[in-house]
Amino acid sequence: MSHKALLSAKEVNIILHRLACQLIENHHDFKNTVLIGLQPRGTFLAQRLADILKHDYKIKDIKLGFLDITFYRDDFRRGEKILEANTTQINFLVENKKVVFIDDVLYTGRSIRAALTAIQSFGRPNEIELLTLIDRRFSRHLPIQPNYRGRQVDAINEEKVKVKWQEHDGEDAVYLIKN
């Protein structure tokens, strides 16, 4: 198994700040916007962005939630792997809000499809955007594209893109893993 570094800690940090600034351009004071990190690994990126917006850009009112999509997936009973549920923490309604889905890697688009269904349980948002750190283009199964992307990556199907976070994995980095 070989690991190729795609992004270093410094590059991840620069990208996070750029994504935060792009969000500010579109959402200003975030009064009518909610950030939704997708479980399991989109939550780290969502928390980081919320922290940057709060501390570096002094935006006071950031509403952040975590959404688990396990029960909305379209591969229940279809794979060998048992689907593992995670905690959903959304303590607000998304009715008439602008929702930004945040996930670490956009691959087939099926998770986002599930998230689009799942979020309806919390109300009818005005609009939904997608922010992703890594966009694996050419591998989509559904017509879904991100509004904000950190880096585009061309990877073939046998390859895996792994995003690591300091608070969970001990470092900020993105690797391309080949078997």
Added chain:
Amino acid sequence: MSELSVNHLLGIKYLKKSDVDLIFETADHFKEVINRPIKKVPSLRDITIANLFFENSTRTKLSFELAEKRLSADVINFSAAQSSVKKGETLIDTVNNILSMKVDMVVMRHPNPGAGVFLSKHINASIVNAGDGAHEHPTQALLDSYSIRERLGEVGGKNVVIVGDILHSRVALSNIYALQLQGANVMVCGPKTLLPKYIDKLGVKVETNLKKALEWCDVANMLRVQNERMDINYFPSTREYSQQFGVNKALLDTLDKEIVIMHPGPINRGVEITSDVADSDQAIILEQVQNGVAVRMAVIYLLASKIKQ
């Protein structure tokens, strides 16, 4: 994530501790789901479930049906009172007829102990026992333990007394298995005529004095007196039963701690429990009902995930 070690939920006796833990963790997620503005997930939209009730039930049937619908399963209901069972059809024939309509899972209540086990050997569908005679009622025991865990943090190490008609109670037997599996200490308390002769062989303490039992316990699970299953008089009068084995506020006030009061329903107010206790903060009876839906969703979801496509 691990999966259940069983393909059917026939009784707590067949479960491992890891199964119970998995069911509770999954139920935590479903409890959050059923408190959302929209309380439904689409996981089981390609699963059909038959609820076969060969014996009367109100809350268990409603709870299962709601759990199935919250998971988006297709549901068909059957109750023996309006069926061909009255015309002499056998259990296997009845069920096979229903299964030929492409049903994936059967939730069954039956007056005969072991009906679920018997059926599981003869048909090709996942079976959930919703009560078989005086034998087991596994989902009730699971939701009882889940409610204790929710109120007290954990079940292991807690002292739980089951009070009342142990002899006719499937809830009692399933609860004994479930509580012991999780490391709780279990006592049964009731009139001697309603305690099975060899109940102590299950490793439970036996007590006939309610006051002593309540002093010992952290949780008291008050069972209903099952008049419909009693063919002889097991105690002189309802009044005497309630005086000796009914919980009331005055009795609870004599204890030096606040214990948790449970009841699987339906309550005979004034018999095994008085209204001032049933409606107090000490009682978690309505929490049990709400948790019942989440726990049954977890059981059905986990069993359905093992049904091959």
